[in-house]
Amino acid sequence: MLLLCSVFSAFAQSVYPTNFTFLPERPENGSPVQLIYDAKGTPLAGKKNISAVVYQYKNYKWVGTDLAFTGAGDIWKANFKTPADCGLIALKFKSGDIVDNGHDQGYFLQLRDKERKGLMAPGGYAGWGLARSPKLNLDIPGYINFKGISDTASYYWLSQEIVFNPKAKGELVIPYSIALKGFMKEEATPKLMLAVRYLTRADATEDELLKARTITGMLLNDTKRKDSIETVLKTRFPKGSLARLAAHRNINASRELPAVLKASEQFLADFPITTNAQFDDDNRISYGVVYQNMILVATAVNKNDDYLKKYAPVLPYSVVGNMYYKSIEIPYSRKDRTPAELMPLADLLIKRYNDFKTNRPPEYMYMSPTEWAYEFDHSRAGHVFPVQIALLMAAGRNDEAMQFALLAQKYLQYNNATVNDQYAHLLQKKGDNKSLQAVLTKSLYLNQSTPEMLAMLKSSYVRTQGSEKGFDAYIESLKNPADRIAAQKKAASEMMDKPMPDWSMKDMNDKTVTSAQLRGKTVIMDFWATWCVPCKASFPGMKIAVEKYKNDKDVVFYFVDTEERTEDYKAEVKKYIKDNHYPFNVLFDNKAEGAKATGEVFDRIAKAFKISGIPQKLFVDKKGNLRFISIGYNGSATGLADDISMLVELTKSAN
Structure with a gap:
């Protein structure tokens, strides 16, 4: 106990860095709190506009939101209503692309329980421990980057959560057991067995039995007990997760494409939606991959797009991009299909993409709306957008193409020659010569141009100069000399x-x-x-x-x-x-x-x-x-x- 108290003392001291304070001193869940940020000595010192991403640990999941701050000098303040189901918040302060995350230590605020005076709100202990335990894979992705606290400390914070909030046992038993095993090694076995006994009680849920199966197989290496738990699962839940796993494995049992297609269809008929996302992740069951492979196999076997048309509206976000690449970008690049053939299919996938624009997928709920908006478009700017712009231009839908081009340039900043070329041609068709000239010169400065863009520049040069004389020197004068010097040195x-x-x-x-x-x-x-x-x-x-x-x-x-x-x-x-x-x-x-x-x-x-x-x-x-x-x-x-x-x-x- 002395060791654990020392751990608590050491880590509690770093919860509140001096640049971040709040009022009241003991904020509660479901209550307002004033957040105060002193930018002095941080990467944001002297900045004009500061905001924050607030990561809330709600019901044992991270949920991101945005928060605007107002201030004078280096002192910035914001009022925030803490959610009633939140035990801890973490803040990332930012101004433009510059971020302050407390030197990779984070800015955290543990909340008191409004209903149980003197205790931390549910999630307060666990959030503080998991946010600093990256190896448990339940931290805030991309927030802080460091090796992580010890297994001892991770175990302490998770055990504190379970002691003071017993309802968290089922939710946190796996990370708790992993941390316990890391901390106590083989001496952890008695405690792990206690967890297994609790999870296999007579009224245990399927999820609890699956977690007992994980602990016996992964941490106790007790094959006999694991098999016994599986027998109970199959008896009590004949159409449960183990049956879903068997059906999923059956998809790839045959190498004959028609058989794969039939098994995929049967899998979706028997198990149309997942009942345990964590089990699926642990066992590599991906509905997205099933949909994707079924569409590709059906296209190859049946020589039509019926399956793509049928399943595009329900594709998970995780595979929409890959589906676009395989079904649209590759045939377009190889000229296997005409733009007219690909356009309606591309529209379907873009429509599915846009379903997620204001509806963050579960795996991205930790992001704030602004973070998600950036991720959503930035991830597509150099991959999906150029092909979609080309298809829209081929279809004569230039206004739509222009919208994609403008959005792409917002993220690519003229560092993609293909998009630059498309944007230039759209401006040329629009008759916007001033903007066209700016695009041509900016693209050449970054050396991201095409032969067609050079021809446009040449035409403009001849119009203004009366001949081609001096054009090559003019072109060279537009390029960034620093890039060339650096490239020559490297070469x-x-x-x-x-x-x-x-x-x-x-x-x-x-x-x-x-x-x-x-x-x-x-x-x-x-x-x-x-x-x-x-x-x-x-x-x-x-x-x-x-x-x-x-x-x-x-x-x-x-x-x-x-x-x-x-x-x-x-x-x-x-x-x-x-x-x-x-x-x-x-x-x-x-x-x-x-x-x-x-x-x-x-x-x-x-x-x-x-x-x-x-x-x-x-x-x-x-x-x-x-x-x-x-x-x-x-x-x-x-x-x-x-x-x-x-x-x-x-x-x-x-x-």
């Missing part, structure tokens, strides 16, 4: 000097090209494939780079088509290059003996330099030595072109 530090393997491949005219023939030249090899979306997405930027060096006889670009499996891949490559007007020298990788796909050259190079996957861009100097490897594509054509140009120049000067 120079990463330069290598390793001999390249010799190779021989044929071009689109069936002419043989060898590495030996290219000695004395700077060679850029871009490895790609017809099926590789990011490979082809980088081609507009690569086109800018190729055209920049078209008159430099000492620099040659080769686009090496590799990892192809189809019989007619060469014809497909030739058509793709011709249809898109790419001035590229294409080489076809060889097929090694016995191989199912091309890749003989790339495989040898990948092995030599320990690389894998495409796109891969290699920069080879005049002596045939590899100097740089550039992987992937960041989404900006002008940014890529500048990066390629910089690496070309560094490679040329390496000798």
